[in-house]
Amino acid sequence: MTSGARPRQRPSSRLAPPPNPPSAEASPNPAGPPAPPRSSEKRPFLLDFFPLETDKETRLSRFYDRLREGRLSTTRCAKDDLLHWPPRTACPKCHTEELTWVDLPERGRVYAFSAVLVGAPLGMEADVPFAVGLVDLEGVPLRLFGRIEGKPWSALKVGETVHVEPYDIGDGRFFYRFRAVES
């Protein structure tokens, strides 16, 4: 995990408007199809995969607050010595709601991976192709699913080391992703 949240620029070709962008109102027939919206573009709630993250919307807001600070965390039940993923509001074993927040390791190893080459959900079409995988976090019994960035999917290997980092959705919200660190 990086020490602080680093909002990253995505490839400019996907973000930059075309030269002399036609105004949507002024030009009913813009040349070519419209560019797919990027993930962060505000969309109706029922078409937005990312969660609502504030304490007015979720009891897990601390997860997202910590993520914004560059820390991946989850809940732990002290009684059962059980680490949860995803974070919870009640322990699935003893059902206590007295849970503590703990930081998770920033390194892990790829257990399995694939990539989305076609068929991405709405809002993710511009990201294609992107790699996804299951990552065994170092030193804890958790295997997290997430996107893997940093190299093309065809160069990834099972067992290679990745780091977890915050991903700036772009509208004030954050999520987590993995980044390949081996060349």
Added chain:
Amino acid sequence: MTARSVALVGGTTTRFGVRPTTWSEMAQEVGAALFRAVPELRAEDVDSLFVGAAEPERFAFQSHVAPLAAEQMGLRPTNILQRTELACASGQSAIRSAYAAIAAGLSDIAVAVGVEKMNLPSMAEANSAMGCVMDRPWDGASGATAPPFFAMVAQRHMLEYGTTEDQLAAVSEKNHRFANSNPHAQFYEKSFPREKLLRLPVIAPPLRLGDCSSMTDGAAAVVLAGEEFVRRYTDTAAWVRGTGQYSDFHNLSNAGSLTDWVGLKHASRNALQRAKITVRDLDLAEVHDCFTISEIIEYEALGLCEAGRGGEFAADGRGEVGGDLVVNPRGGLLGCGHPLGATGIGQAVEVFQQFTHTVPSTRQAPDPEWALVHNLSGSANVHSVMVYQRGGAS
């Protein structure tokens, strides 16, 4: 258990595929077809209707589909009317709910129907619907849909057991060949030899297009009856002898081993024990080949072969007519397409037609007595199994 015996006494399916028709129209179409397929069926005798539909809210912008389906089909249920939702297993859920209701004496004659409309003007919207089958704010937010998940399953199976792309293609080749003789299949009269399958584009590495079932529109329906009503409809019935179901996780992070499908082992063991048979007694199996790797692991988890040998089972033709048992003679999800709510019902229709010898000879299991139907749902985190026995009207 001394519950009343229940049999499947008839059924039908619409054409599966990319259909120029709506959810409601397909419910009408399958209703009309059901009354033709089961000529003795009278609407007023159907006291209960169970509607398998996975995501009509997302795919057809429609909730409360149980009464909608009843109206489309010309039914007025008086005992139980409900929708069953279990993603890819929604259809089997409708059948097992009908079975439970009849066995408990809450229904005498029930229809289980499955309808799904999946092809939308915007396929990105359809893919979003598939993404929220997963744990949406976690797995879905990371871009998970079925293909990349089952691709990871395939990657691990290849790594752990040496399973090959060619063995995956053997499954697809078999099921597409069966679909070739099924006029209701999405890929009816389409040829997919192995060398062609191995040249199709990669969808989610290592899975190619031919390794994946399709986004499909379709509907299917069956009639179930309590033992004293069976003879009214048929001389030969598919008696429900066992069911089993198991669920052990939802979030992908909690999947454990990707290649050892413990849930299917539990579900099939329970279903077979209730039927008082073993897997060796099965003459045919309709299993959930949403992806080629699924069918390979299902051979293993059902106990048809050892762990890791599912690829060989496929390549050696042990699931063909003339093999150990016939697997997916309907054409499977790979050949028929996978309209989520209709799939499990379509599989049950195939079992009934196999028992009554009303399928083309190219896919007819030799004189079948025992059949197993399996559906997984989501990320293979739920497994649902039913066991049927051919028998006369008692």
